[in-house]
Amino acid sequence: MKPRDENKINEIYKATLNLVKATGLAGITMQMVAKEAGIATGTLYIYFKNKEALINALFDVCIRSSASTFFSNYDPEQPFKIGFHTIWLNIVQRRVAHFNESIFIEQCFHSPFIDEESKTRLRKMFEPLLHLIERGKKEHLIKDIDTIWLLGFMVGTINEIAKRAMYYHLKLTGEILEANFQLCWDGIKA
Amino acid sequence: MKPRDENKINEIYKATLNLVKATGLAGITMQMVAKEAGIATGTLYIYFKNKEALINALFDVCIRSSASTFFSNYDPEQPFKIGFHTIWLNIVQRRVAHFNESIFIEQCFHSPFIDEESKTRLRKMFEPLLHLIERGKKEHLIKDIDTIWLLGFMVGTINEIAKRAMYYHLKLTGEILEANFQLCWDGIKA
DNA sequence: CTTTTAACTGAATAAATATTCATTTAAATT
DNA sequence: AATTTAAATGAATATTTATTCAGTTAAAAG
Numbered sequence: 064m065k066p067r068d069e070n071k072i073n074e075i076y077k078a079t080l081n082l083v084k085a086t087g088l089a090g091i092t093m094q095m096v097a098k099e100a101g102i103a104t105g106t107l108y109i110y111f112k113n114k115e116a117l118i119n120a121l122f123d124v125c126i127r128s129s130a131s132t133f134f135s136n137y138d139p140e141q142p143f144k145i146g147f148h149t150i151w152l153n154i155v156q157r158r159v160a161h162f163n164e165s166i167f168i169e170q171c172f173h174s175p176f177i178d179e180e181s182k183t184r185l186r187k188m189f190e191p192l193l194h195l196i197e198r199g200k201k202e203h204l205i206k207d208i209d210t211i212w213l214l215g216f217m218v219g220t221i222n223e224i225a226k227r228a229m230y231y232h233l234k235l236t237g238e239i240l241e242a243n244f245q246l247c248w249d250g251i252k253a
Numbered sequence: 254m255k256p257r258d259e260n261k262i263n264e265i266y267k268a269t270l271n272l273v274k275a276t277g278l279a280g281i282t283m284q285m286v287a288k289e290a291g292i293a294t295g296t297l298y299i300y301f302k303n304k305e306a307l308i309n310a311l312f313d314v315c316i317r318s319s320a321s322t323f324f325s326n327y328d329p330e331q332p333f334k335i336g337f338h339t340i341w342l343n344i345v346q347r348r349v350a351h352f353n354e355s356i357f358i359e360q361c362f363h364s365p366f367i368d369e370e371s372k373t374r375l376r377k378m379f380e381p382l383l384h385l386i387e388r389g390k391k392e393h394l395i396k397d398i399d400t401i402w403l404l405g406f407m408v409g410t411i412n413e414i415a416k417r418a419m420y421y422h423l424k425l426t427g428e429i430l431e432a433n434f435q436l437c438w439d440g441i442k443a
Numbered sequence: 444c445t446t447t448t449a450a451c452t453g454a455a456t457a458a459a460t461a462t463t464c465a466t467t468t469a470a471a472t473t
Numbered sequence: 474a475a476t477t478t479a480a481a482t483g484a485a486t487a488t489t490t491a492t493t494c495a496g497t498t499a500a501a502a503g
Contacts, residue, residue, distance in 0.1 A: 064499095064500070064501060068450080087278060087360065089279040090364060090365035092490055093490075094491085103451060103453055104452085104492085105451070105453065106452070109449090166363050170277065173275075175280035208433075211421065212414070215413040215416070219411070219412055219413025221409070223405040223412070224409070227402070231401065239399075239402070242398045246402070246406045246441060254470070254479045255478070255481085256470070256480085257479085258480080282460055284460075294482085295482055295483065296480075296483095298463075299480065299481075445502105445503085446502085446503080447500105447502075450500090451498070452496085454494095454495100456491100456494095457491080460490085462485105465482105468480080468481070468482090470480090471478085472476085472478100473475085473477090
Protein backbone atom coordinates (compact mmCIF):
# COMPACT_ATOMS: atom_id res chain seq x y z
CA MET A 64 0.00 0.00 0.00
CA LYS A 65 1.00 3.55 -0.48
CA PRO A 66 1.61 5.33 2.81
CA ARG A 67 0.25 8.76 3.64
CA ASP A 68 2.61 11.60 3.00
CA GLU A 69 2.51 13.14 6.44
CA ASN A 70 4.36 16.16 5.21
CA LYS A 71 1.31 16.91 3.09
CA ILE A 72 -0.64 17.90 6.18
CA ASN A 73 1.92 20.57 6.89
CA GLU A 74 1.66 21.80 3.32
CA ILE A 75 -2.10 22.07 3.73
CA TYR A 76 -1.72 23.95 7.00
CA LYS A 77 0.85 26.29 5.53
CA ALA A 78 -1.34 26.94 2.50
CA THR A 79 -4.37 27.68 4.66
CA LEU A 80 -2.47 30.08 6.88
CA ASN A 81 -1.06 31.97 3.94
CA LEU A 82 -4.43 32.30 2.27
CA VAL A 83 -6.15 33.41 5.47
CA LYS A 84 -3.53 36.08 5.96
CA ALA A 85 -4.13 37.31 2.42
CA THR A 86 -7.91 37.19 2.22
CA GLY A 87 -9.26 36.13 5.59
CA LEU A 88 -11.33 33.13 6.53
CA ALA A 89 -14.15 34.59 4.45
CA GLY A 90 -12.01 34.47 1.35
CA ILE A 91 -10.69 30.93 1.28
CA THR A 92 -12.17 27.99 -0.61
CA MET A 93 -11.14 24.37 -0.48
CA GLN A 94 -10.02 24.63 -4.09
CA MET A 95 -7.75 27.54 -3.25
CA VAL A 96 -6.26 25.65 -0.34
CA ALA A 97 -5.64 22.58 -2.49
CA LYS A 98 -4.06 24.57 -5.27
CA GLU A 99 -1.85 26.53 -2.87
CA ALA A 100 -0.78 23.29 -1.21
CA GLY A 101 -0.01 21.76 -4.59
CA ILE A 102 -2.48 18.90 -4.35
CA ALA A 103 -5.86 17.95 -5.82
CA THR A 104 -9.05 19.02 -4.06
CA GLY A 105 -9.98 15.40 -3.50
CA THR A 106 -6.75 14.78 -1.63
CA LEU A 107 -7.72 17.44 0.87
CA TYR A 108 -10.63 15.24 1.87
CA ILE A 109 -8.37 12.28 2.55
CA TYR A 110 -6.66 14.27 5.25
CA PHE A 111 -9.64 16.27 6.54
CA LYS A 112 -13.27 15.24 6.73
CA ASN A 113 -14.42 18.68 5.62
CA LYS A 114 -13.61 22.37 5.78
CA GLU A 115 -14.69 22.75 9.38
CA ALA A 116 -12.46 19.85 10.43
CA LEU A 117 -9.50 21.43 8.64
CA ILE A 118 -9.99 24.79 10.32
CA ASN A 119 -10.47 23.21 13.72
CA ALA A 120 -7.44 20.95 13.42
CA LEU A 121 -5.30 23.86 12.30
CA PHE A 122 -6.58 26.05 15.13
CA ASP A 123 -5.62 23.30 17.55
CA VAL A 124 -2.15 22.90 16.05
CA CYS A 125 -1.63 26.67 16.16
CA ILE A 126 -2.52 27.10 19.79
CA ARG A 127 -0.47 24.08 20.81
CA SER A 128 2.68 25.09 18.98
CA SER A 129 2.25 28.70 20.09
CA ALA A 130 1.93 27.64 23.70
CA SER A 131 5.11 25.59 23.56
CA THR A 132 7.13 28.58 22.35
CA PHE A 133 5.59 31.15 24.70
CA PHE A 134 7.21 29.57 27.73
CA SER A 135 10.42 28.22 26.26
CA ASN A 136 13.46 29.16 28.37
CA TYR A 137 11.08 30.38 31.04
CA ASP A 138 12.13 29.31 34.51
CA PRO A 139 9.66 30.17 37.29
CA GLU A 140 12.56 30.10 39.75
CA GLN A 141 14.19 33.14 38.18
CA PRO A 142 13.50 36.70 39.35
CA PHE A 143 10.16 38.12 38.23
CA LYS A 144 11.45 40.62 35.72
CA ILE A 145 13.66 38.06 34.00
CA GLY A 146 10.74 35.67 33.60
CA PHE A 147 8.43 38.41 32.44
CA HIS A 148 10.93 39.59 29.87
CA THR A 149 11.51 36.07 28.59
CA ILE A 150 7.82 35.44 28.03
CA TRP A 151 7.23 38.89 26.56
CA LEU A 152 9.99 38.37 24.03
CA ASN A 153 8.89 34.82 23.23
CA ILE A 154 5.36 35.96 22.42
CA VAL A 155 6.47 38.90 20.29
CA GLN A 156 8.84 36.75 18.32
CA ARG A 157 6.28 34.02 17.79
CA ARG A 158 3.70 36.54 16.61
CA VAL A 159 6.11 37.98 14.09
CA ALA A 160 7.73 34.76 12.91
CA HIS A 161 4.31 33.14 12.52
CA PHE A 162 2.29 36.20 11.61
CA ASN A 163 -0.19 34.31 9.47
CA GLU A 164 -0.86 32.03 12.44
CA SER A 165 -1.62 35.08 14.58
CA ILE A 166 -4.09 36.41 12.03
CA PHE A 167 -5.66 33.00 11.65
CA ILE A 168 -6.23 32.67 15.40
CA GLU A 169 -7.66 36.18 15.55
CA GLN A 170 -10.07 35.48 12.71
CA CYS A 171 -11.08 32.09 14.10
CA PHE A 172 -12.12 33.76 17.32
CA HIS A 173 -15.01 35.34 15.46
CA SER A 174 -15.88 32.59 13.02
CA PRO A 175 -18.55 29.95 12.63
CA PHE A 176 -15.95 27.19 12.87
CA ILE A 177 -14.47 27.35 16.33
CA ASP A 178 -16.53 26.41 19.38
CA GLU A 179 -16.40 27.93 22.86
CA GLU A 180 -14.34 25.01 24.17
CA SER A 181 -11.49 25.73 21.78
CA LYS A 182 -11.59 29.39 22.69
CA THR A 183 -11.33 28.45 26.34
CA ARG A 184 -8.39 26.20 25.51
CA LEU A 185 -6.66 29.20 23.90
CA ARG A 186 -7.22 31.33 26.97
CA LYS A 187 -5.88 28.58 29.24
CA MET A 188 -2.65 28.71 27.29
CA PHE A 189 -1.72 31.91 29.10
CA GLU A 190 -2.11 30.44 32.58
CA PRO A 191 1.57 30.23 33.48
CA LEU A 192 1.85 33.91 32.57
CA LEU A 193 -1.17 34.64 34.71
CA HIS A 194 0.53 32.98 37.68
CA LEU A 195 3.71 34.92 37.05
CA ILE A 196 1.76 38.16 37.12
CA GLU A 197 0.07 37.15 40.38
CA ARG A 198 3.51 36.52 41.80
CA GLY A 199 4.75 39.91 40.60
CA LYS A 200 1.92 41.55 42.47
CA LYS A 201 2.67 39.59 45.66
CA GLU A 202 6.27 40.69 45.42
CA HIS A 203 5.07 44.30 45.01
CA LEU A 204 7.05 44.62 41.80
CA ILE A 205 4.07 45.47 39.64
CA LYS A 206 0.90 47.47 40.11
CA ASP A 207 -1.93 46.05 42.17
CA ILE A 208 -4.49 45.97 39.37
CA ASP A 209 -6.74 43.03 38.52
CA THR A 210 -4.62 40.47 36.65
CA ILE A 211 -7.01 40.44 33.72
CA TRP A 212 -6.05 44.02 32.87
CA LEU A 213 -2.33 43.54 33.39
CA LEU A 214 -2.39 40.51 31.12
CA GLY A 215 -4.47 42.36 28.54
CA PHE A 216 -2.10 45.29 28.66
CA MET A 217 0.83 43.03 27.90
CA VAL A 218 -0.89 40.98 25.20
CA GLY A 219 -2.47 44.01 23.55
CA THR A 220 0.83 45.79 23.10
CA ILE A 221 2.48 42.64 21.79
CA ASN A 222 -0.22 42.05 19.18
CA GLU A 223 0.10 45.56 17.91
CA ILE A 224 3.90 45.40 17.71
CA ALA A 225 3.62 42.33 15.50
CA LYS A 226 1.00 43.91 13.27
CA ARG A 227 2.97 47.08 12.80
CA ALA A 228 6.18 45.22 12.12
CA MET A 229 4.40 43.25 9.41
CA TYR A 230 2.19 45.95 7.87
CA TYR A 231 4.95 48.51 7.67
CA HIS A 232 7.70 46.00 6.86
CA LEU A 233 9.79 47.02 9.86
CA LYS A 234 12.67 44.95 11.09
CA LEU A 235 12.44 44.34 14.83
CA THR A 236 16.00 44.98 15.92
CA GLY A 237 17.06 44.21 19.47
CA GLU A 238 17.00 47.94 20.11
CA ILE A 239 13.39 48.35 18.97
CA LEU A 240 12.31 45.29 20.91
CA GLU A 241 13.92 46.61 24.08
CA ALA A 242 12.33 50.04 23.60
CA ASN A 243 8.95 48.37 23.30
CA PHE A 244 9.59 46.17 26.29
CA GLN A 245 10.48 49.25 28.26
CA LEU A 246 7.09 50.77 27.38
CA CYS A 247 5.35 47.70 28.69
CA TRP A 248 7.51 47.36 31.78
CA ASP A 249 7.24 51.02 32.79
CA GLY A 250 3.50 50.63 32.48
CA ILE A 251 3.09 47.68 34.79
CA LYS A 252 5.90 48.25 37.31
CA ALA A 253 4.80 49.36 40.76
CA MET B 254 -43.91 57.09 -5.67
CA LYS B 255 -42.88 55.35 -2.54
CA PRO B 256 -39.78 56.89 -0.96
CA ARG B 257 -36.87 54.91 0.30
CA ASP B 258 -36.91 54.14 3.98
CA GLU B 259 -33.51 55.58 4.82
CA ASN B 260 -33.68 54.06 8.25
CA LYS B 261 -33.57 50.66 6.56
CA ILE B 262 -29.94 51.18 5.67
CA ASN B 263 -29.14 51.55 9.33
CA GLU B 264 -31.05 48.37 10.09
CA ILE B 265 -29.00 46.56 7.46
CA TYR B 266 -25.77 47.92 8.89
CA LYS B 267 -26.77 47.01 12.42
CA ALA B 268 -27.76 43.50 11.33
CA THR B 269 -24.46 42.98 9.49
CA LEU B 270 -22.39 44.14 12.44
CA ASN B 271 -24.24 41.90 14.86
CA LEU B 272 -23.87 38.87 12.63
CA VAL B 273 -20.18 39.53 12.00
CA LYS B 274 -19.57 39.77 15.73
CA ALA B 275 -21.32 36.44 16.21
CA THR B 276 -19.89 34.41 13.34
CA GLY B 277 -17.36 36.55 11.52
CA LEU B 278 -17.30 37.71 7.94
CA ALA B 279 -16.90 34.09 6.90
CA GLY B 280 -20.19 33.20 8.52
CA ILE B 281 -22.62 35.72 7.10
CA THR B 282 -24.88 35.27 4.10
CA MET B 283 -27.10 37.84 2.43
CA GLN B 284 -30.15 35.87 3.54
CA MET B 285 -29.01 36.03 7.16
CA VAL B 286 -28.42 39.76 6.89
CA ALA B 287 -31.86 40.33 5.37
CA LYS B 288 -33.61 38.20 7.99
CA GLU B 289 -31.74 39.87 10.85
CA ALA B 290 -32.62 43.29 9.41
CA GLY B 291 -36.25 42.24 9.08
CA ILE B 292 -36.46 42.68 5.32
CA ALA B 293 -36.60 40.46 2.24
CA THR B 294 -33.39 39.41 0.53
CA GLY B 295 -34.43 41.26 -2.61
CA THR B 296 -34.75 44.49 -0.68
CA LEU B 297 -31.10 44.24 0.30
CA TYR B 298 -30.24 44.58 -3.38
CA ILE B 299 -32.24 47.80 -3.70
CA TYR B 300 -29.91 49.41 -1.20
CA PHE B 301 -26.66 47.67 -2.13
CA LYS B 302 -25.50 46.44 -5.50
CA ASN B 303 -24.06 43.27 -4.00
CA LYS B 304 -22.38 41.82 -0.95
CA GLU B 305 -19.06 43.47 -1.61
CA ALA B 306 -20.73 46.87 -1.93
CA LEU B 307 -22.52 46.34 1.38
CA ILE B 308 -19.34 45.41 3.22
CA ASN B 309 -17.41 48.29 1.68
CA ALA B 310 -20.09 50.86 2.43
CA LEU B 311 -20.35 49.64 6.01
CA PHE B 312 -16.58 49.72 6.42
CA ASP B 313 -16.60 53.29 5.22
CA VAL B 314 -19.42 54.29 7.58
CA CYS B 315 -17.64 52.60 10.48
CA ILE B 316 -14.33 54.35 9.99
CA ARG B 317 -16.01 57.70 9.46
CA SER B 318 -18.21 57.55 12.52
CA SER B 319 -15.35 56.15 14.59
CA ALA B 320 -13.08 58.97 13.55
CA SER B 321 -15.60 61.60 14.52
CA THR B 322 -15.86 60.23 18.06
CA PHE B 323 -12.15 59.63 18.58
CA PHE B 324 -11.42 63.33 18.63
CA SER B 325 -14.58 64.73 20.15
CA ASN B 326 -13.84 67.20 22.97
CA TYR B 327 -10.21 67.14 21.92
CA ASP B 328 -8.65 70.56 21.88
CA PRO B 329 -5.08 70.70 20.54
CA GLU B 330 -4.56 73.87 22.56
CA GLN B 331 -4.86 72.02 25.87
CA PRO B 332 -1.86 70.53 27.69
CA PHE B 333 -0.53 67.30 26.20
CA LYS B 334 -1.65 64.94 28.91
CA ILE B 335 -5.22 66.29 28.90
CA GLY B 336 -5.47 65.82 25.15
CA PHE B 337 -3.92 62.39 25.30
CA HIS B 338 -6.29 61.31 28.04
CA THR B 339 -9.31 62.65 26.14
CA ILE B 340 -8.45 60.70 23.01
CA TRP B 341 -7.51 57.57 24.93
CA LEU B 342 -10.85 57.57 26.71
CA ASN B 343 -12.78 58.37 23.53
CA ILE B 344 -11.27 55.41 21.71
CA VAL B 345 -11.81 52.98 24.57
CA GLN B 346 -15.42 54.01 24.95
CA ARG B 347 -16.10 53.82 21.24
CA ARG B 348 -14.57 50.36 21.04
CA VAL B 349 -16.72 49.12 23.88
CA ALA B 350 -19.97 50.89 22.95
CA HIS B 351 -19.58 49.74 19.36
CA PHE B 352 -17.82 46.46 19.93
CA ASN B 353 -19.32 44.76 16.90
CA GLU B 354 -17.99 47.63 14.77
CA SER B 355 -14.50 47.04 16.18
CA ILE B 356 -14.65 43.34 15.33
CA PHE B 357 -16.00 44.12 11.88
CA ILE B 358 -13.14 46.51 11.13
CA GLU B 359 -10.61 44.00 12.42
CA GLN B 360 -12.04 41.24 10.25
CA CYS B 361 -12.31 43.47 7.19
CA PHE B 362 -8.63 44.18 7.44
CA HIS B 363 -7.95 40.60 6.40
CA SER B 364 -10.80 40.01 3.99
CA PRO B 365 -11.30 39.79 0.25
CA PHE B 366 -13.66 42.78 0.31
CA ILE B 367 -11.62 45.76 1.42
CA ASP B 368 -8.95 47.24 -0.82
CA GLU B 369 -5.66 48.81 0.17
CA GLU B 370 -7.05 52.31 -0.30
CA SER B 371 -9.71 51.80 2.37
CA LYS B 372 -7.12 50.39 4.71
CA THR B 373 -5.00 53.48 4.17
CA ARG B 374 -8.04 55.63 4.88
CA LEU B 375 -8.45 53.85 8.20
CA ARG B 376 -4.83 54.47 9.13
CA LYS B 377 -5.14 58.15 8.22
CA MET B 378 -7.93 58.44 10.76
CA PHE B 379 -5.34 58.42 13.51
CA GLU B 380 -3.35 61.33 12.14
CA PRO B 381 -4.38 63.95 14.70
CA LEU B 382 -3.29 61.51 17.41
CA LEU B 383 -0.03 61.00 15.58
CA HIS B 384 0.59 64.74 15.64
CA LEU B 385 -0.25 64.92 19.31
CA ILE B 386 2.32 62.23 20.04
CA GLU B 387 4.94 64.08 18.01
CA ARG B 388 4.17 67.15 20.08
CA GLY B 389 4.50 65.16 23.33
CA LYS B 390 7.94 64.06 22.25
CA LYS B 391 8.97 67.64 21.39
CA GLU B 392 7.82 68.77 24.82
CA HIS B 393 9.88 65.93 26.36
CA LEU B 394 6.81 64.62 28.15
CA ILE B 395 6.95 61.17 26.57
CA LYS B 396 9.69 58.79 25.55
CA ASP B 397 11.70 59.47 22.43
CA ILE B 398 10.69 56.34 20.57
CA ASP B 399 9.51 56.17 16.96
CA THR B 400 5.90 57.39 16.88
CA ILE B 401 4.75 54.22 15.18
CA TRP B 402 5.54 52.22 18.31
CA LEU B 403 4.07 54.74 20.74
CA LEU B 404 0.86 54.81 18.73
CA GLY B 405 0.79 51.02 18.51
CA PHE B 406 1.37 50.74 22.22
CA MET B 407 -1.62 52.96 22.91
CA VAL B 408 -3.93 51.37 20.35
CA GLY B 409 -2.92 47.83 21.26
CA THR B 410 -3.77 48.27 24.92
CA ILE B 411 -7.07 49.93 24.08
CA ASN B 412 -8.13 47.11 21.76
CA GLU B 413 -7.41 44.53 24.39
CA ILE B 414 -9.28 46.43 27.10
CA ALA B 415 -12.39 46.47 24.92
CA LYS B 416 -12.09 42.77 24.09
CA ARG B 417 -11.67 41.76 27.70
CA ALA B 418 -14.52 43.96 28.85
CA MET B 419 -16.78 42.28 26.29
CA TYR B 420 -15.57 38.67 26.51
CA TYR B 421 -15.60 38.58 30.29
CA HIS B 422 -18.66 40.79 30.67
CA LEU B 423 -16.84 43.32 32.81
CA LYS B 424 -18.22 46.75 33.51
CA LEU B 425 -15.66 49.45 32.80
CA THR B 426 -16.05 51.67 35.85
CA GLY B 427 -14.29 55.00 36.01
CA GLU B 428 -11.86 53.43 38.44
CA ILE B 429 -10.94 50.57 36.09
CA LEU B 430 -10.59 52.96 33.17
CA GLU B 431 -8.27 55.19 35.14
CA ALA B 432 -6.17 52.21 36.28
CA ASN B 433 -5.80 51.18 32.65
CA PHE B 434 -5.00 54.69 31.55
CA GLN B 435 -2.33 54.81 34.23
CA LEU B 436 -0.73 51.67 32.76
CA CYS B 437 -0.59 53.32 29.37
CA TRP B 438 0.59 56.66 30.65
CA ASP B 439 3.35 55.24 32.85
CA GLY B 440 4.51 53.33 29.82
CA ILE B 441 4.90 56.24 27.48
CA LYS B 442 5.84 59.07 29.86
CA ALA B 443 9.43 60.24 29.70
C1' DC C 444 7.75 -9.16 -10.89
C1' DT C 445 3.03 -9.39 -9.55
C1' DT C 446 -0.35 -8.25 -6.50
C1' DT C 447 -2.44 -5.51 -3.29
C1' DT C 448 -3.90 -1.54 -1.26
C1' DA C 449 -4.39 3.03 -0.27
C1' DA C 450 -3.11 7.58 -1.86
C1' DC C 451 -4.02 10.65 -5.42
C1' DT C 452 -6.51 12.98 -9.21
C1' DG C 453 -9.80 16.27 -11.10
C1' DA C 454 -14.05 16.27 -13.36
C1' DA C 455 -18.82 15.52 -11.84
C1' DT C 456 -22.34 16.27 -8.45
C1' DA C 457 -24.44 18.18 -4.47
C1' DA C 458 -25.18 21.88 -1.55
C1' DA C 459 -25.04 26.46 -0.29
C1' DT C 460 -25.31 31.12 -1.42
C1' DA C 461 -25.69 35.27 -4.30
C1' DT C 462 -28.54 37.58 -7.25
C1' DT C 463 -32.67 38.42 -10.13
C1' DC C 464 -37.39 39.26 -11.34
C1' DA C 465 -42.45 38.92 -11.84
C1' DT C 466 -45.66 40.37 -8.75
C1' DT C 467 -47.56 42.99 -4.91
C1' DT C 468 -47.79 46.97 -1.89
C1' DA C 469 -47.84 51.69 -0.45
C1' DA C 470 -46.60 56.41 -0.60
C1' DA C 471 -46.99 60.63 -3.25
C1' DT C 472 -48.83 63.32 -6.95
C1' DT C 473 -52.59 64.81 -9.95
C1' DA D 474 -60.09 58.73 -5.78
C1' DA D 475 -57.36 57.38 -9.44
C1' DT D 476 -52.87 57.14 -11.17
C1' DT D 477 -48.16 56.71 -10.99
C1' DT D 478 -43.92 55.00 -9.56
C1' DA D 479 -40.62 53.02 -6.84
C1' DA D 480 -40.08 50.05 -2.83
C1' DA D 481 -40.77 45.59 -1.14
C1' DT D 482 -41.40 40.62 -1.47
C1' DG D 483 -39.69 35.89 -1.72
C1' DA D 484 -39.62 32.19 -4.79
C1' DA D 485 -36.86 31.12 -8.85
C1' DT D 486 -32.41 31.16 -11.06
C1' DA D 487 -27.53 31.68 -11.46
C1' DT D 488 -23.32 31.21 -9.48
C1' DT D 489 -20.09 29.67 -6.45
C1' DT D 490 -18.18 26.35 -3.53
C1' DA D 491 -18.05 21.95 -0.89
C1' DT D 492 -17.84 17.31 -1.41
C1' DT D 493 -17.77 12.87 -3.81
C1' DC D 494 -16.23 9.20 -6.72
C1' DA D 495 -14.69 6.38 -10.74
C1' DG D 496 -10.50 5.92 -12.53
C1' DT D 497 -5.22 6.21 -12.04
C1' DT D 498 -0.80 5.94 -9.81
C1' DA D 499 2.72 4.39 -6.76
C1' DA D 500 4.53 2.36 -2.76
C1' DA D 501 4.95 -1.93 -0.10
C1' DA D 502 4.36 -6.87 0.56
C1' DG D 503 4.71 -11.42 -1.03
